[in-house]
Amino acid sequence: MYIPTFQDMLDAHDRIKPYIHRTPVLTSSYFNELTGAELFFKCENFQKAGAFKVRGASNAVFGLSDEDAAKGVCTHSSGNHALSLSYAAGRRGIPCNVVMPRTAPEAKKAAVRGYGGIITECEPSTTNREEVFAQVQAATGGDFVHPYNDPRVIAGQGTCSREFLEQMAQEQGGGLDMMVAPIGGGGMISGTCLTLSHLAPDIKIIASEPEQADDAYRSFKAGHIIADDAPVTIADGLKVPLKERTWHFVSNHVSEILTASEQEIIDAMKLTWQRMKLVMEPSCAVPLATILKNKELFAGKRVGVIVTGGNVDLDMLPWMLS
């Protein structure tokens, strides 16, 4: 099993820079007062294709040889990776096939198609998703870019923390005590571990997860991967289980995994829209929800929060449904 290296992350950053945004770091005196911490939000909701996942996807697509690239790429994804891989493939001018759960938000499906991605729908369970994907891959012969258990993807996601640390030093007068990111399959957290363990090993890395999809939390406590087949949560980007590569990083470098209830996630999401004027999706409200719930852990600290994405169906906002 190849574990991506710090050099892979540096190479990824050089490779993908023309295709990604250096997203801004924003602060909020409202949330600082509310939490007692000093929070810094890395706004990957402003990223190309609306989420951090374009970093890993672009690294995979632009690292292919011309011969391999000609056959295209394919993947399965609950949404943002599908979008990002379609975007990256479109920039390189190669085909992209994606298997998506039929329950994925319409806004995400439309955006995948908008970038030229070809969608095959599956049932919203891990097993069915993998079955349908095997058929699609056999039929197309494209390079499989796994949404997170892929060294190219993890190295790409790691570029986010590198930028974040640079921006903290240049714009925010110093470093961080802690970094918080959501955990689903663990791609962003693994990239964060990869980068911070080399550049700033003293920063505590905390992962945030929905209570209703807390397989990473239970894996972390048990010391081995526990996978659920079809968890139900509003945080649709965080339903997938850890795999061996992301488990490597989580088990070695993550300090703690915190969880939040569905209502806490929705409340944190709505509060961020109201006070920070940021459109963020439910998955990326999970870190703030866990910070609000565990203020004592964060009080007095400088805390980096990765706002992972902003692809939400504006006709189906969670507070309009309850």
Place this chain on the structure above:
Amino acid sequence: MYIPTFQDMLDAHDRIKPYIHRTPVLTSSYFNELTGAELFFKCENFQKAGAFKVRGASNAVFGLSDEDAAKGVCTHSSGNHALSLSYAAGRRGIPCNVVMPRTAPEAKKAAVRGYGGIITECEPSTTNREEVFAQVQAATGGDFVHPYNDPRVIAGQGTCSREFLEQMAQEQGGGLDMMVAPIGGGGMISGTCLTLSHLAPDIKIIASEPEQADDAYRSFKAGHIIADDAPVTIADGLKVPLKERTWHFVSNHVSEILTASEQEIIDAMKLTWQRMKLVMEPSCAVPLATILKNKELFAGKRVGVIVTGGNVDLDMLPWMLS
């Protein structure tokens, strides 16, 4: 009638800097492709109290002598000026009385109270608003800070364009050909005229207005102020008429006034939320709506767009109501 000077704007900027954000300038390749123009968005939705109006309000509040300040301030406003004046008064520790239409969004009323403002409600017409305000002012004796027809307010709003030009030079590799902002009472447009006519007189200034509250457009064509009493539009910040000071700037420095329908405003607002991940209020979607409607005017140009505010009632989004 005192017309604020360029020096007043410079003094305002020094005075208010501790109380405002230097808001970021964002770009969107999606909207650039859609319009054929190069658009730069000055994000005053990220401003303190959620809108540019805190610039003018802070300039008025912090310019008062201690003796005058002790009596507090008062105003009438459809929302954001009320919020901003309450915020500024709170920072100075003086009372703030505001007259608001009873139909103003609940989110804005709650935020005014959150900043310590004291609300008296009126009917949603200009005449009733002014009657109720006269009573409140007589009872409190506070300094009247008009939402836009006040030289201190216009000078304060002018600081936005100064920052914008600095950021264009420092971060965006050059200047602008045009600047577009919404027009209601004309405070932001007047501040924009004040600053640009001195710093960059070649930039064309374009004002954008809802068709259903197009009194500025009709005034501009007629050559004198035409005021409507109670226009109905989703763009609740743009219902008020021009007054003599803002008319001075509009009639002397604005190149053109463009209008957009209610549906065009809602579509532009939703599209900005979807693609730029910005929470903006209906009033500040009007510039983009007019750009999308008049692409030929903007194609090939570098266009500054002032995103004026993000205070919207998340439980009453316009596309959920239709």
